[in-house]
Structure formats: structure tokens, C-alpha cells
Amino acid sequence: MESFIEVPPDCDFPLENLPWGVFKARTGAIGDSPEVHVGVALGQHVISATTLHVAGYLRDLPEADTRVFAKGRLNELMAAGRPAWRAARATLQRLLSSSEGELRDQPELLARVVHKQEDVEMLLPARIGDYTDFYASRQHATNVGAMFRGLANALNPNWLHLPVGYHGRASSIIPAGASVRRPWGQVMPANASAPVFSPSSQVDFELEVAAFVGPGNALGEPITVAGAWDHVFGLVLMNDWSARDIQKWEYVPLGPFNGKNWATQISPWVVTLEALEPFRCSPPPQIDPEVLPYLREALPYTYDVELTVDITPAGYDRATTVTRSNLKHLYWTFSQMIAHHTAGGCNLRPGDLLGSGTISGEEPGSRGCLLELTHAGRDEVVLESGTAGVAGGDGGGGGVASETPGVRRRYLEDGDEVALRGWCGGEDQRRRIGFGLCNGKLLKCRT
Amino acid sequence: MESFIEVPPDCDFPLENLPWGVFKARTGAIGDSPEVHVGVALGQHVISATTLHVAGYLRDLPEADTRVFAKGRLNELMAAGRPAWRAARATLQRLLSSSEGELRDQPELLARVVHKQEDVEMLLPARIGDYTDFYASRQHATNVGAMFRGLANALNPNWLHLPVGYHGRASSIIPAGASVRRPWGQVMPANASAPVFSPSSQVDFELEVAAFVGPGNALGEPITVAGAWDHVFGLVLMNDWSARDIQKWEYVPLGPFNGKNWATQISPWVVTLEALEPFRCSPPPQIDPEVLPYLREALPYTYDVELTVDITPAGYDRATTVTRSNLKHLYWTFSQMIAHHTAGGCNLRPGDLLGSGTISGEEPGSRGCLLELTHAGRDEVVLESGTAGVAGGDGGGGGVASETPGVRRRYLEDGDEVALRGWCGGEDQRRRIGFGLCNGKLLKCRT
Ligand SMILES: [Ca+2]
Ligand SMILES: [Ca+2]
Ligand SMILES: [Mg+2]
Ligand SMILES: [Mg+2]
Ligand code: NI
Numbered sequence: 001m002e003s004f005i006e007v008p009p010d011c012d013f014p015l016e017n018l019p020w021g022v023f024k025a026r027t028g029a030i031g032d033s034p035e036v037h038v039g040v041a042l043g044q045h046v047i048s049a050t051t052l053h054v055a056g057y058l059r060d061l062p063e064a065d066t067r068v069f070a071k072g073r074l075n076e077l078m079a080a081g082r083p084a085w086r087a088a089r090a091t092l093q094r095l096l097s098s099s100e101g102e103l104r105d106q107p108e109l110l111a112r113v114v115h116k117q118e119d120v121e122m123l124l125p126a127r128i129g130d131y132t133d134f135y136a137s138r139q140h141a142t143n144v145g146a147m148f149r150g151l152a153n154a155l156n157p158n159w160l161h162l163p164v165g166y167h168g169r170a171s172s173i174i175p176a177g178a179s180v181r182r183p184w185g186q187v188m189p190a191n192a193s194a195p196v197f198s199p200s201s202q203v204d205f206e207l208e209v210a211a212f213v214g215p216g217n218a219l220g221e222p223i224t225v226a227g228a229w230d231h232v233f234g235l236v237l238m239n240d241w242s243a244r245d246i247q248k249w250e251y252v253p254l255g256p257f258n259g260k261n262w263a264t265q266i267s268p269w270v271v272t273l274e275a276l277e278p279f280r281c282s283p284p285p286q287i288d289p290e291v292l293p294y295l296r297e298a299l300p301y302t303y304d305v306e307l308t309v310d311i312t313p314a315g316y317d318r319a320t321t322v323t324r325s326n327l328k329h330l331y332w333t334f335s336q337m338i339a340h341h342t343a344g345g346c347n348l349r350p351g352d353l354l355g356s357g358t359i360s361g362e363e364p365g366s367r368g369c370l371l372e373l374t375h376a377g378r379d380e381v382v383l384e385s386g387t388a389g390v391a392g393g394d395g396g397g398g399g400v401a402s403e404t405p406g407v408r409r410r411y412l413e414d415g416d417e418v419a420l421r422g423w424c425g426g427e428d429q430r431r432r433i434g435f436g437l438c439n440g441k442l443l444k445c446r447t
Numbered sequence: 448m449e450s451f452i453e454v455p456p457d458c459d460f461p462l463e464n465l466p467w468g469v470f471k472a473r474t475g476a477i478g479d480s481p482e483v484h485v486g487v488a489l490g491q492h493v494i495s496a497t498t499l500h501v502a503g504y505l506r507d508l509p510e511a512d513t514r515v516f517a518k519g520r521l522n523e524l525m526a527a528g529r530p531a532w533r534a535a536r537a538t539l540q541r542l543l544s545s546s547e548g549e550l551r552d553q554p555e556l557l558a559r560v561v562h563k564q565e566d567v568e569m570l571l572p573a574r575i576g577d578y579t580d581f582y583a584s585r586q587h588a589t590n591v592g593a594m595f596r597g598l599a600n601a602l603n604p605n606w607l608h609l610p611v612g613y614h615g616r617a618s619s620i621i622p623a624g625a626s627v628r629r630p631w632g633q634v635m636p637a638n639a640s641a642p643v644f645s646p647s648s649q650v651d652f653e654l655e656v657a658a659f660v661g662p663g664n665a666l667g668e669p670i671t672v673a674g675a676w677d678h679v680f681g682l683v684l685m686n687d688w689s690a691r692d693i694q695k696w697e698y699v700p701l702g703p704f705n706g707k708n709w710a711t712q713i714s715p716w717v718v719t720l721e722a723l724e725p726f727r728c729s730p731p732p733q734i735d736p737e738v739l740p741y742l743r744e745a746l747p748y749t750y751d752v753e754l755t756v757d758i759t760p761a762g763y764d765r766a767t768t769v770t771r772s773n774l775k776h777l778y779w780t781f782s783q784m785i786a787h788h789t790a791g792g793c794n795l796r797p798g799d800l801l802g803s804g805t806i807s808g809e810e811p812g813s814r815g816c817l818l819e820l821t822h823a824g825r826d827e828v829v830l831e832s833g834t835a836g837v838a839g840g841d842g843g844g845g846g847v848a849s850e851t852p853g854v855r856r857r858y859l860e861d862g863d864e865v866a867l868r869g870w871c872g873g874e875d876q877r878r879r880i881g882f883g884l885c886n887g888k889l890l891k892c893r894t
Contacts (some may be wrong), residue, residue: 129576129619135701139714144809156699161642162633166701167614167708171577172666181667183791186609186739195608197739197790217709219619220628220893246791252581252603254613255702261614263666292633292644343644344630344693345893346708347618446667446792 007043012434019269023120036072079350100360122268126351133355135167136332140233163332169261180263185246199445200243207368208238211396225339237438267438277423314415318386414444454490459881461889464746466716470567483519494686526797537678559877573798581612584780588806610779616708628708632693646892647690654815655685672786681717684885714885726871761862824857861891
């Protein structure tokens with residue numbers, strides 16, 4: 001499948017991907033029409049579905065309002081459901097394919113529809129009504145639990161029976177590229193008798209994948225696990241920035257609050273399940289214990305998405321990959337999270353976001369946050385430093401407990417940049433389906 | 448202060464109150480203009496600010512967009528801030544006062560502006576972006592903690608140092624009058640070795656007051672405690688419907704989830720701080736321990752709002768008041784909740800909702816939920832029954848452990864109706880400022 005628009009080798013966004021996003025021009029406006037556009041990524045370009053719609057395309061999607069691309073957000077497309085998503089994808093793949101002249105041969109329209117990614121600013125893909133974060137990685141829950149309660153009691157009694165989750169803060173979800181500020185908060189210093197209010201000294205990332213909800217359900221009408229994947233519009237990468245010292249002091253008994261509500265960062269391109277289809281795979285078996293029938297699927301599946309986290313330490317130009325993990329490690333699937341979330345009647349709305357929780361694998365190098373990688377700050381992660389003061393740098397090498405001379409971290413320091421990446425394929429003749437970048441820099445605290 | 452519109456004695460909504468709400472006609476439309484109106488309550492009527500605005504009134508509020516009453520929600524007015532709120536209130540009080548003929552003497556306009564409450568349906572006052580629930584009553588936290596951990600360890604170590612809160616579910620917030628359905632969920636029966644999926648058998652109410660956020664703050668810019676009350680547009684009653692058996696099994700370690708996300712019910716009229724001003728009072732002292740400076744106010748205040756909960760048992764016509772409490776019992780004030788919530792940079796947006804947590808007082812009869820009133824189902828609440836099968840009934844009498852022959856409850860049964868009320872004044876020549884009704888009936892579970 002080839003497009004007349006160039007797609008560099010190993011690019012995240014071939015014609016097979018076409019992830020959805022929301023963007024506006026960095027300067028001026030995109031063509032004539034509204035300020036904020038909806039569209040897809042292709043190679044190093046964005047394709048404006050909004051402009052195509054104004055030009056008369058993408059008008060008759062099943063179940064979709066005709067103004068679905070006109071509102072500067074994806075909520076209306078998400079609400080329309082899979083038949084509309086498939087139809088829009090098919091139309092775009094046809095219009096953009098190298099064998100099709102309809103769009104290619106209208107240079108004036110083409111110039112208004114196709115823009116360089118570097119010329120646009122990516123916004124949040126949807127108005128996120130509610131954001132839920134789960135805790136679906138058995139390895140993560142075990143590693144964290146063992147640190148607090150010992151290995152024998154690492155998993156809480158409920159953990160293998162239900163996908164534990166909590167309601168997160170929607171207002172502070174921000175797109176990739178934005179910087180975040182180290183938060184102040186109330187913490188209890190070791191051996192102190194009273195808490196203090198200070199900047200967090202334990203700022204961490206969390207490697208997660210998050211699902212944008214499609215049609216959703218009415219209050220009181222649960223979604224069954226068998227139909228639950230049809231309520232996933234697509235997936236993004238998520239860095240659930242966390243302040244461990246604030247979280248530790250506050251979280252009993254009602255869960256994380258200020259430790260996590262100061263920033264949650266997502267990658268701006270929503271990769272559809274249609275694009276991920278060739279990379280379906282089985283999740284870990286759930287046999288000891290078996291799960292209750294409302295969580296049991298005849299043929300459970302997830303997706304084989306490789307995930308990495310790179311850190312570029314403050315003042316240096318080289319990134320080090322500190323984590324290599326995979327979505328398929330999750331014990332609970334998004335379909336189970338949705339079935340559980342709605343089992344009591346809770347309604348999910350189009351554009352709601354469901355985070356997976358930190359995704360850790362079995363290997364030490366696959367742990368999805370510094371809390372796990374450094375055993376709550378007892379160990380250090382060693383980062384390659386590159387050349388101080390020079391911008392650029394492109395990842396690779398290094399890792400935990402490496403002997404390479406470098407910069408050491410227990411938690412993040414001011415100026416550190418964290419970059420999450422995710423992709424399927426890229427070898428064995430399978431086109432790479434990538435998620436783009438979820439990157440953010442930690443700024444020093446407010447003074 | 449008198450209006451030319453009749454206000455019955457002891458009515459919740461005299462001219463001194465003028466709470467804000469959002470409504471539409473039960474049948475047909477309200478006058479000519481949009482389907483959903485914004486306005487205030489007065490006596491047994493609603494006053495459409497939307498229609499007044501169309502007619503040229505309420506046009507020049509400080510800091511407010513001119514279309515603030517045209518969007519069928521209060522978010523834009525909430526965003527405008529206290530000077531706009533005061534100006535709108537002053538204009539409405541003048542237009543509605545018996546000494547002023549400007550509105551009264553335009554019968555055609557009057558007929559479009561003033562509608563009977565029975566002819567309108569009340570909607571949610573705002574689009575609620577995020578909903579947070581706190582746990583601010585010391586008595587409630589102590590009573591609940593003592594049941595789980597014994598009286599000596601009732602309060603967790605953090606409780607007296609910060610207003611504990613968690614993020615709740617915004618999508619399932621519903622207005623008073625709606626019925627709710629007993630949820631299904633995963634619960635662990637006593638002495639069982641594995642959980643089961645069943646209808647909750649421990650459905651409870653929680654008596655709360657909630658604040659609608661006004662202007663709010665940008666991400667990364669905390670609101671100081673001294674200025675925090677200016678970010679409260681007004682207060683409503685809230686029943687945080689809770690399924691205790693689901694909550695108990697799920698809540699460790701990330702907090703309540705399906706136990707509470709199936710319905711949260713609020714009264715539809717938002718009572719402003721201007722209306723509550725005569726009822727300011729001091730909160731409980733915070734001296735042992737003193738709170739950290741970011742939570743310390745020179746002259747802390749709260750409001751003296753009486754609160755009751757009535758239950759009308761299924762199949763009967765008489766309500767019994769099971770709880771008499773007061774907003775002033777809360778250990779933490781809404782100003783402290785806001786300062787803490789934003790201390791790490793979390794942004795509050797206009798229309799966000801902040802629940803107080805269950806409001807219990809010192810007396811056994813002031814406990815704000817059945818969990819406390821019945822000691823987790825060990826005791827029973829006795830309800831007067833009245834005459835079976837007859838509609839109507841008006842509260843009064845009865846209560847916990849009464850000897851009156853009646854109906855007994857440990858938790859709520861299908862068909863029970865719960866009604867929260869709140870008011871200030873009403874005696875000593877002080878006009879009653881009321882909150883209206885927060886009522887809902889529990890329906891049987893989905894089958
Ligand atoms: Ca997380
Ligand atoms: Ca509550
Ligand atoms: Mg977060
Ligand atoms: Mg609730
Ligand atoms: Ni180009």
C-alpha cells in the first residue's frame with residue numbers, strides 16, 4: 001500500500017497507519033477554514049479531514065453526524081462507532097494512494113489538505129470528559145507491592161480478580177511536547193514526626209498505553225466484555241507523571257491525588273485498532289484464579305506493541321533507553337477494563353481516556369517507572385551523557401546498572417527529558433505502525 | 448426585601464436567596480428562545496436569565512462574555528467571577544423587587560421570564576469537567592476508621608494534616624429527582640474464598656455538600672488559601688450513592704471506584720456565597736496539630752447550614768429523618784480543599800465540582816450515612832411507615848433506635864427514597880435560605 005505522499009523508511013506513519021489527531025497551524029491559519037483541524041498523520045505530513053470535508057469528501061459515514069470533522073475535536077467521530085471509523089479510513093486510504101488521482105491531481109485542494117507536521121501544533125485529540133487509570137500489569141503491581149509489603153504479600157487479594165483502577169484528573173492531561181513543572185506538595189520525610197510542604201524530590205514517569213473510548217454506554221447499561229473492544233477508538237502512549245513522595249503520604253485510604261494530578265501526558269496521534277489489527281496477540285493466561293464470567297472472553301486478545309522510555313539527562317544531548325516493554329505484558333486487557341468499569345452501570349462517554357497503568361515486563365530492563373527500576377530510589381539508573389550543552393541526540397545504548405561512565409538517577413532531576421515510544425512491526429516485511437512520540441521535559445518547581 | 452412574586456413563608460427561595468439553576472420546559476418550549484435556560488429560583492417560580500438577556504437585560508456584567516446566559520449551562524457565569532456574580536444578583540434583585548415596576552409592568556415580558564417550577568425540568572447546573580470528593584468530616588473519618596481499625600487508629604496519620612480527597616466520576620453525576628439503579632458488582636462474601644458477581648446488598652447514601660468551582664486556575668498556578676473562597680461559585684447538596692460491599696473489596700490500594708461511580712446526585716439549585724453571607728461562622732479549630740502554612744487562614748470561615756436526610760421506605764408514605772447534621776461540623780473548609788487540591792499545580796476549571804465528603808456531627812443522630820448509623824449493618828435504623836401504598840407524606844419524627852413500630856433498615860432496599868435538605872436561618876427574623884431538595888429513589892438492580 002503506497003501513497004503519492006512520501007513516507008520515509010521506518011517512519012511511524014505509513015498509509016497502513018493513518019492515526020487520528022487534532023492540530024492547528026503554528027503560525028497563521030490552515031487554509032481558509034476553522035482554526036482547529038481534525039485529521040490523520042501520513043509520513044512527515046498531516047492530512048486535514050476538516051478541509052477534505054469542507055471540499056465535499058467524508059460526508060456520508062454510517063451513523064455519523066455530517067459535521068463530525070468540523071468541531072476541532074475527535075469526540076464526534078469517536079461517538080460514531082466502528083463502521084464510521086472504517087469508512088473514513090477506507091476513503092482516506094483511497095484518496096491518498098498512489099494509484100488514485102482524485103486528490104493528487106487537484107493541486108489547489110492538495111495544498112490546503114496536506115501540511116508538514118513541523119508546521120502544525122498538535123492538540124489533545126478529544127475533550128476528555130473522564131480519565132481513569134488502571135493498574136493492569138501484574139509485574140508492576142508485584143514489584144511495587146513487594147517494595148511496600150514484601151514479596152509474599154505483593155499482590156493485594158483483589159488484584160487477580162478484577163482490574164483495579166481509580167478515577168484520575170482530566171483537567172491536567174496535556175499533549176506531548178509540553179514541559180511539566182516539578183510540583184510542591186505535602187510529604188512526610190523519613191523519621192520526621194510531622195509533614196512538610198516542599199518540592200517533590202521523587203518525580204517519576206510511568207510508561208502507559210491509554211485507550212480513547214468510542215461510543216460508550218448510557219448510565220445503568222453495562223458494556224459486556226465480548227463487545228468491549230468496539231468501544232475503543234484507538235490507543236495512545238501515556239506518561240503518568242508521578243510524585244512518589246507526595247503519593248506515599250496522601251494515598252491512604254482513598255488513593256493517589258496530588259501525587260498524580262499535576263500532569264498526565266499523552267501522545268497526540270490516536271492509533272486505531274484497524275491499523276493494529278495485524279498485530280493482535282494473546283494476553284497472559286488467566287487460569288489461577290479463573291476470572292468471573294463477566295470478565296471472561298472466549299478468545300481474549302491484545303496487541304503486540306513494543307514500548308520504550310528514553311531519558312535525556314539535563315544539560316546533555318544523549319538519550320538512554322531505560323525501559324523496553326510491551327503492551328502484551330498486561331494481565332488485564334482493555335476489553336476487561338471496560339467491562340469492569342461499566343459493570344455497576346457507570347457510563348463511559350466518547351473521548352473518555354482509560355490508562356493501562358504502568359506496563360512492566362518480566363525482565364529488570366522492562367520496568368515501566370523509576371520507582372521499580374531503582375527499587376524506590378535504593379539503586380541508580382545510569383544514563384549516557386553525550387556531550388554537555390549540545391542539542392540533538394537520538395537515543396540508543398546504555399541502561400540500568402551499566403558500567404558506562406554516565407549520569408546517575410534515582411528519580412528525575414530538573415531539566416531531564418522523558419520520551420516514550422511505541423510501535424508494531426518494522427521487520428519481517430511488516431510495515432511499522434508507530435505511535436509517534438510522547439515527550440516532555442521536567443522544569444524546576446515554581447518559586 | 449420583598450418581591451412582587453409571591454414567596455410562601457418558610458420557602459427555600461426568597462428574594463435574598465436567588466440560587467442559580469438550569470432548566471427546560473417539561474412540555475413544549477419556554478417562550479421563543481433556546482431550549483435550555485439559565486436562571487434563578489424565586490418562591491415557587493423560576494426566573495429565566497436567558498430570556499431577560501434576550502430582552503436586553505444582564506448585558507454588561509464585569510469580566511463576563513455577553514453570551515453568558517445563552518449557552519444552557521452556568522459554566523460561563525462561573526468563569527466570570529465574583530464581580531459578575533454580584534452584578535447579576537443585584538440586577539435580578541432590583542428587577543424582581545416589589546418597589547420596582549420595570550419588569551412587573553411589562554406583562555408580556557414577565558410571562559416569558561417567570562415560570563412555575565412545576566412546569567420546568569431541572570438539569571445539571573454546569574458541564575462538570577472534573578469531580579473531586581473529599582473526606583473532610585473528622586467525625587465521619589473517625590467513625591468509619593474505628594469500624595475498620597479500632598478507635599485508637601481511627602484516623603490515618605495524614606488525616607489531620609491535609610484534606611484527604613480523591614477524584615470521582617463526573618459522567619455519572621445526575622440531578623435530583625432521578626432514580627438510581629442498585630448496581631451489580633464484584634464483592635467478597637464473608638468467609639468466602641473467592642469473590643462473586645452479584646447485586647450490591649449494601650447500598651448507602653452519603654450526606655454531602657458540594658462546591659461548584661468559579662474561575663479556577665491555570666495548570667501549574669496554585670490558588671492560595673486566602674483567595675480560595677473566591678473560586679467557589681456556590682454550593683449544592685450531594686448524595687454520593689455508595690455500594691459498601693463493592694467498595695470494601697475493591698478500594699485497596701487505589702481508592703473507591705465501582706462502589707461509587709454508578710450515581711452521584713446533586714440538588715439543582717446552586718446557592719451563592721452572597722446568599723449565605725449572613726450565615727458565616729467559624730469552623731472547628733485546627734490546633735492539635737496546627738496545619739501547614741499553605742492551609743492556614745488568618746480568619747477561617749465556613750457557613751452554618753442545617754442538613755437533614757429523610758428516608759421514605761419502599762411501599763410506605765411517610766418519611767423519617769435519620770440524620771440531622773450541619774456544614775459547620777466539617778474539619779476542613781472548602782477554601783482549604785481548594786488550596787490543597789491546587790498546591791501541586793492541578794488546575795480547577797469553571798464548573799468543576801468539589802464534594803465535602805460525608806458530613807457527620809458529634810451526636811449519634813448526626814451521622815451522615817447508614818454505614819455509620821448502623822455500625823456497618825450491625826444495628827438497625829427504624830423508620831416510621833405511615834400508611835402503606837398511599838403517596839405523599841412529609842417527613843418528621845422517628846429516627847435511630849426509636850421504639851416506634853416501623854420498618855427497619857441496615858442498608859437501603861429497592862424502592863426506598865432518600866431526600867437531602869439543607870437550609871440556613873428560618874428563625875430569629877432571618878429569612879430562610881434553602882437548598883431545595885436532593886431526592887432520589889433506589890430501583891431494583893438490572894435483571
Ligand atoms: Ca498510573
Ligand atoms: Ca463521599
Ligand atoms: Mg497523571
Ligand atoms: Mg458517587
Ligand atoms: Ni510536503
